[in-house]
Amino acid sequence: MSSQAVVHLSEVTKTFDVPGRGTMTALSGIDLSIGQGEFVSLIGPSGCGKSTLLRLIGDLTVPTSGTVEVNGKPARQARVDRDYGIVFQSPVLFDWRNVEENVRLPLELIGTDKAAREARVTEMLELVELSDFRRHHPYQLSGGMQQRVSIARALAFEPALLLMDEPFGALDEMTRERMNSEVLKVWTQTGITVVFVTHSIPEAVFLSSRVAVMSARPGRITKVVGIDLPRPRTVETRENRRYFELVTEVREALRGMDGRVEADDAALERATAEGGIG
Amino acid sequence: MTAGAAPSRRSRRRRIVAILGFIGLVLVLWEGVKFIGGDPWRVNGELMWTPPLDLKFATDINLPHVWSIAAALGDPWRRSADTSLFMFLVGKALYTWREAAIGFALGAVTGIALAAVFVHSQLLERAFVPYVVASQTIPIVALAPMIVFFVGNEILAVVVVATYLTFFPVTIAMIRGLRSPDPRALELMRSYAAKRRTIFWKLRMPASVPYLFTALKIAATASIVGAIVGEGPGGVQDGLGRAILDFNQTYITGPEKLWAAILVTALLGITFYLVVRIAELWWLRDRAPDVAT
Numbered sequence: 001m002s003s004q005a006v007v008h009l010s011e012v013t014k015t016f017d018v019p020g021r022g023t024m025t026a027l028s029g030i031d032l033s034i035g036q037g038e039f040v041s042l043i044g045p046s047g048c049g050k051s052t053l054l055r056l057i058g059d060l061t062v063p064t065s066g067t068v069e070v071n072g073k074p075a076r077q078a079r080v081d082r083d084y085g086i087v088f089q090s091p092v093l094f095d096w097r098n099v100e101e102n103v104r105l106p107l108e109l110i111g112t113d114k115a116a117r118e119a120r121v122t123e124m125l126e127l128v129e130l131s132d133f134r135r136h137h138p139y140q141l142s143g144g145m146q147q148r149v150s151i152a153r154a155l156a157f158e159p160a161l162l163l164m165d166e167p168f169g170a171l172d173e174m175t176r177e178r179m180n181s182e183v184l185k186v187w188t189q190t191g192i193t194v195v196f197v198t199h200s201i202p203e204a205v206f207l208s209s210r211v212a213v214m215s216a217r218p219g220r221i222t223k224v225v226g227i228d229l230p231r232p233r234t235v236e237t238r239e240n241r242r243y244f245e246l247v248t249e250v251r252e253a254l255r256g257m258d259g260r261v262e263a264d265d266a267a268l269e270r271a272t273a274e275g276g277i278g
Numbered sequence: 279m280t281a282g283a284a285p286s287r288r289s290r291r292r293r294i295v296a297i298l299g300f301i302g303l304v305l306v307l308w309e310g311v312k313f314i315g316g317d318p319w320r321v322n323g324e325l326m327w328t329p330p331l332d333l334k335f336a337t338d339i340n341l342p343h344v345w346s347i348a349a350a351l352g353d354p355w356r357r358s359a360d361t362s363l364f365m366f367l368v369g370k371a372l373y374t375w376r377e378a379a380i381g382f383a384l385g386a387v388t389g390i391a392l393a394a395v396f397v398h399s400q401l402l403e404r405a406f407v408p409y410v411v412a413s414q415t416i417p418i419v420a421l422a423p424m425i426v427f428f429v430g431n432e433i434l435a436v437v438v439v440a441t442y443l444t445f446f447p448v449t450i451a452m453i454r455g456l457r458s459p460d461p462r463a464l465e466l467m468r469s470y471a472a473k474r475r476t477i478f479w480k481l482r483m484p485a486s487v488p489y490l491f492t493a494l495k496i497a498a499t500a501s502i503v504g505a506i507v508g509e510g511p512g513g514v515q516d517g518l519g520r521a522i523l524d525f526n527q528t529y530i531t532g533p534e535k536l537w538a539a540i541l542v543t544a545l546l547g548i549t550f551y552l553v554v555r556i557a558e559l560w561w562l563r564d565r566a567p568d569v570a571t
Contacts, residue, residue, distance in 0.1 A: 096484045139566035
């Protein structure tokens with residue numbers, strides 16, 4: 001167990017009780033170490049437990065066995081210490097708060113003093129280029145803008161780790177590519193460690209330092225692909241030959257797990273959703 | 279700032295026309311029925327029209343002419359009185375409204391508090407919600423005298439009856455409203471290690487406001503019914519309830535007065551409802567336009 005690892009999982013398993021179907025193993029034998037400043041994507045078919053894995057790191061659900069450490073502490077302690085920010089697939093903005101009030105939310109909870117709070121909100125809104133929309137309300141923004149507010153909120157209290165659970169899954173392809181570049185900009189500027197769940201191969205390859213490929217039933221990490229594309233990554237990166245090679249490599253790693261039972265996926269997704277809300 | 283939230287001048291004008299049109303239609307129907315089957319129409323004692331049919335419910339006792347009711351509103355409320363019936367009834371209505379408003383406020387607070395407890399404890403919810411529901415099946419006329427007996431003070435008893443009718447819709451709506459946040463929003467709060475109390479005030483309460491206002495609009499009218507019903511057994515002399523009972527007893531000699539009292543009661547209910555509605559529009563002005571409708 002290295003001391004500089006921001007995330008360290010060892011021998012992690014997670015099982016759910018599915019009513020009428022007994023116990024289902026969502027994750028099995030997960031070992032993963034993520035270093036300071038890395039950008040790691042988790043990719044796999046639906047039902048492979050990649051979101052569950054992210055939620056284990058965030059202590060939004062607890063492992064059945066094994067240990068999860070964040071910043072060298074048990075995941076629970078890391079959550080209590082507010083060591084990470086999280087972005088979900090939906091922006092989860094509070095519709096009674098305007099943009100700046102949404103970004104300010106975690107700072108209010110932490111008890112940051114007012115002047116520091118305002119400065120930080122301004123800084124975050126500049127980072128995601130929404131300074132002109134401070135007083136807009138969520139319903140007045142596009143989906144991509146809402147998700148940028150959500151990213152600003154996750155970064156507001158300067159966490160060491162950013163967890164992103166399919167953050168751009170609901171966006172159209174054009175917006176998604178633009179958001180990918182935005183996220184890399186934020187990552188470069190802040191030096192934050194990112195764990196990114198996706199089921200888009202191009203997105204995973206474009207963004208990451210490493211891509212962890214997962215299989216379903218039970219969910220495990222079958223391969224970790226190092227992405228050695230040069231940075232900064234730009235529009236040209238997506239036309240780079242090495243990029244295509246890596247996309248192919250990830251795709252082939254994923255191909256090992258075709259022909260899974262879709263019904264099992266659905267049952268497990270439900271159990272995951274219910275089990276973790278607590 | 280919220281474009282599209284404010285109705286255009288044209289749609290507002292159309293709405294006013296619709297409201298006035300409906301009132302006009304009711305008046306025409308009312309007098310139409312009397313024209314076909316009421317008592318002979320007289321103006322200053324002179325016979326103007328004899329309806330062809332004889333409908334019992336359309337007689338001058340059962341269904342006075344609208345202009346008789348209007349005239350009664352302008353006349354002294356009883357012989358040798360200085361105040362008109364209208365001002366008399368408005369005074370009573372304001373008195374009743376005060377009782378109702380206090381009951382409404384207490385009922386709202388009680389309802390929110392109960393819902394807050396139930397949302398945090400499934401055990402208490404399962405144990406007590408059936409009684410909350412059962413409480414509303416007891417006829418208020420049966421309960422009011424008991425409340426008067428237990429509470430002692432008449433006005434307080436009326437307030438309690440109004441509270442009793444108010445807390446129920448608020449409780450039910452708030453249980454729903456406090457549970458309305460997206461599970462992801464709760465996870466977000468959990469990721470901040472937010473305490474239950476913080477989650478309640480920063481997330482559950484604001485999220486429940488649209489539900490609360492729906493309940494408060496029901497509660498506004500219910501509280502007035504509660505206050506009026508409570509005034510009878512409570513022996514409160516100064517409210518609409520007493521006036522309605524009195525005019526009921528003298529109905530044969532002046533049916534217009536009871537109709538006038540009913541009219542003013544309805545106006546009171548509508549006014550209270552509108553006050554809550556305006557508060558709702560103001561409170562939810564920044565939310566998506568479909569939330570505040």
